[in-house]
Amino acid sequence: MILAAAPALPLHKAGPYVAAAYIVFLALILIYVTIMAIRLSRAERELTELARERARRDAQPRDRELERV
Amino acid sequence: MHVYGRGLRGLSLATSATLTAALILVFFYAPLDADQGFVQKIFYVHVPLAVVSLCGFVLGGIFAVQHLRTGDRRNDMRSYVVIHMSLIFAVGALITGSIWARASWGHWWEWNEPTLVSFLIVFLLYATYQPLRFSIEDPERQARYASVFAIVAGAFVPLNFIAVRLAQQYVHPRVLTLGGGNLPGPMRLTFIVSLFGIGLLYATLCKYELTAKHARRQLRALRRNVLGDDAVRPLQRSAAPS
Numbered sequence: 001m002i003l004a005a006a007p008a009l010p011l012h013k014a015g016p017y018v019a020a021a022y023i024v025f026l027a028l029i030l031i032y033v034t035i036m037a038i039r040l041s042r043a044e045r046e047l048t049e050l051a052r053e054r055a056r057r058d059a060q061p062r063d064r065e066l067e068r069v
Numbered sequence: 070m071h072v073y074g075r076g077l078r079g080l081s082l083a084t085s086a087t088l089t090a091a092l093i094l095v096f097f098y099a100p101l102d103a104d105q106g107f108v109q110k111i112f113y114v115h116v117p118l119a120v121v122s123l124c125g126f127v128l129g130g131i132f133a134v135q136h137l138r139t140g141d142r143r144n145d146m147r148s149y150v151v152i153h154m155s156l157i158f159a160v161g162a163l164i165t166g167s168i169w170a171r172a173s174w175g176h177w178w179e180w181n182e183p184t185l186v187s188f189l190i191v192f193l194l195y196a197t198y199q200p201l202r203f204s205i206e207d208p209e210r211q212a213r214y215a216s217v218f219a220i221v222a223g224a225f226v227p228l229n230f231i232a233v234r235l236a237q238q239y240v241h242p243r244v245l246t247l248g249g250g251n252l253p254g255p256m257r258l259t260f261i262v263s264l265f266g267i268g269l270l271y272a273t274l275c276k277y278e279l280t281a282k283h284a285r286r287q288l289r290a291l292r293r294n295v296l297g298d299d300a301v302r303p304l305q306r307s308a309a310p311s
Contacts, residue, residue, distance in 0.1 A: 014106055017172035018111055018172075021111040024161060024165055025161055028160065039285075050292060053296060
């Protein structure tokens with residue numbers, strides 16, 4: 001709605017330059033967020049692995065007790 | 070345990086709201102510049118990026134002073150993160166400035182212009198920060214030398230700024246002055262909101278990075294705890310504080 005109500009911007013000559021500047025800004029943020037997302041998914045994978053290992057170790061003594069009984 | 074992550078959500082929301090408001094003001098409120106026309110809209114992203122990155126470099130020096138005074142490694146981490154983020158913002162300022170220069174002067178770069186060259190010098194100076202850290206293997210020495218570098222370079226930033234201000238010959242416009250500058254009201258408001266928005270973005274990304282680094286360290290400690298020392302890969306040589 002804002003876009004529809006806004007006056008037409010003079011995009012003829014300067015438009016591509018202004019667009020390029022703002023795209024650079026956006027691209028820098030996106031690249032950063034992507035890198036952080038990759039790191040986060042790696043951390044999550046490690047955490048899952050640790051939780052699985054912990055659960056396996058917790059289950060081991062219980063199995064031994066059951067064997068004894 | 071929340072150490073760095075506290076308030077991150079609120080900060081992120083404030084950043085999103087301020088940047089959205091800034092973009093609306095830039096394109097639908099601020100009037101067109103009588104001299105440059107639509108190209109002047111680059112000003113609202115280029116100048117805040119440059120200002121915030123320079124302030125970040127100085128902040129890195131302040132954290133480095135605290136690190137050397139207290140010996141607290143967290144201040145070295147803060148110094149590293151703010152300098153790292155300032156470098157990214159400085160890249161943004163250089164690229165957007167170059168695009169603006171091309172649009173209004175017809176050249177991508179102007180070597181006779183003290184403002185541009187001095188900013189490039191500051192950027193190149195800080196570009197050596199990470200290689201310096203990487204070249205020192207011992208973490209204690211690395212942190213100490215990096216702090217000394219951050220203090221000296223941080224002191225150079227305002228000196229450099231003053232020297233450029235005193236220069237007589239320049240093409241680059243002087244918009245911000247001690248007397249309040251020569252921006253008309255709507256343009257000034259838009260600029261202040263943009264500056265605030267980019268400042269908030271900088272603070273959010275720094276906090277995000279610090280939180281991520283802290284979480285990784287915690288995860289490493291947990292891995293050692295659960296799986297034993299053998300399961301944890303030895304720390305590789307890195308520019309980042311361990």
